Amino acid sequence: MAVATVTDWTRARPQPSWLARLLDYKPFLVVACLLPAVGLLTVFLTYPLGLGIWLAFTDTKIGRSGVWVGLENFEYLMSDPQFWSAVFYSIFYTAVATFGKFGLGLWLALLLNNHLPFKSLLRAIILLPWIVPTVLSAIAFWWIYDPQFSIVSYVFVDVLGVRDKYFDFLGTTWPARWSLIAANIWRGIPFVAISLLAGLQTISPSLYEAALLDGSTAWQRFRYVTFPLLLPILAIVMTFSIIFTFTDFQLVYAITRGGPVNSTHLMATLAFQRGIAGGELGEGSAIAVAMIPFLVFATLFSYFALARRKWQQGEAND
Template sequence: MHRLLNQRNLLGLLFMLPTAILLLLFLTYPLGLGTWLGFTDTKIGRSGEWVGLENYRFLIDDSLTLLALFNTVFYTVVASVFKFILGLWLALLLNRNLPFKSFFRTIVLLPWIVPTALSALAFWWIYDPQFSVVSWLLVKGGLMDHYIDFLGDPWLARISTIIANVWRGIPFVAISLLAGLQTISPSLYEAASIDGATRWQQFRYVTLPMLSPIIAVVMTFSVLFTFTDFQLIYVLTRGGPMNATHLMATLSFQRAIPGGALGEGAALATMMVPFLLAAIMFSYFGLQRRAWQQGGQ
């Protein structure tokens, strides 16, 4: 027994075993059960029968499902782009020698640490048609003559939910990219400066290439978190108005739990998997290509 424990591979497997069991129970089993339910007509309170691809055929022709897919893609793309741009800018700013730098780095994490439901309630108050602080400031400043119903107009609601998601997601991107910036050797910038490179050229030819692996990983997680967002949307709008903010996750929940159609809701949730896998594979092959290029230089 002592000899077996001295083997590093076996010891590593033993340490990973508790995590593997937890993943099997709380990830693999629900995923497998959800996939199975997607091929059945199971309802709440009634066991279903195998219907094959019938749920998927219905969902492909369902206008509300297509709208939810559009909302999800639009929400994910726009929010992820703004989170990357603002997160990178914030990371570059926090990487400088600022006074109280540690304090600001800690404060930046607050939107990420605060529970999602609490953040959503705060934004719900900000967007409230009667008590909105934004509308109040615009009216008092003479820029508007009436309060804005941020969550009552379809496109305004889409933009408002994206703003809330960006505010919450920026800290994750910023702190992760800041960690990557800390690993870049100052000698690279000194060499580039000696060669006459401007600050923009240093950013383009030194910072971005060195950050590209961590950017790929961080943005993959950002896309996954955004694409599967549920809490923020459900607390703010519950998919309204007129289903303008329904994402695939919220629509899946609505069809499965309040609507009682477990099979249909599970099929809708399963339809999200190919998009998530595509995001993961895009990042993976991007990193592999980058490693291959560096190896060939």
């Protein structure tokens, strides 16, 4: 009886099945968890991107399948003045709007980082331009810029009497371009301000106290404490801001539809006009594909700027 008891106690445990071992294998779990997300991204992002690139090398039109034409669409765009006008305005629009959003957004973030009455309410109010649907914002600006019913013109002409005639914001090229940039800046400031405010609140107050003890000025504290510690967040926020601004479609199309005389077309709106409204899917896709190098450059610029900052601080790159 004693021998039987010892034999049962020393009996080897059964080995786990292959399925149990597989579920305990960490690399398999990582792949299994990521596979649904990767599958969705492949279906909804990779496939449309691949189809767009394929169409850019064909002469496909709406209602008619095309044939492979190689670089013919791109060669045509290289000699198209309207395409180069859209490229110029896309770069100009992105550069000016991004700097405007960052200048005003950083100022607002620094202001809200101080001890102010009703600070939480102010933060909520500042978010309103960003959370309002883009089309509603565009309609509001379309009313502000209207040549007959503009509230700005009414104030300057009928109330203050400093002008004899109403402003024509959207009737000529450069006023229309600047008007769109102003609308984009107004809409994008909250995103930049709240993002930078979150970064400001991660900076330890002891750093500012030490700088004050050293007799630093407000500018020196910003230059040597605030800005270096905000730089990683600045790089990320700037990347998203550049991408959102360069690919802006709704605001421009709802306010001007590319006018007057196609002078306010961005590459995104021109691609839509040629590809969908005009039926030239191949040409519209070529314009959309031509946007990719600009977006890749903006992303790489931000990445290397962040990596350079980490290298200066002695941190390892991820």
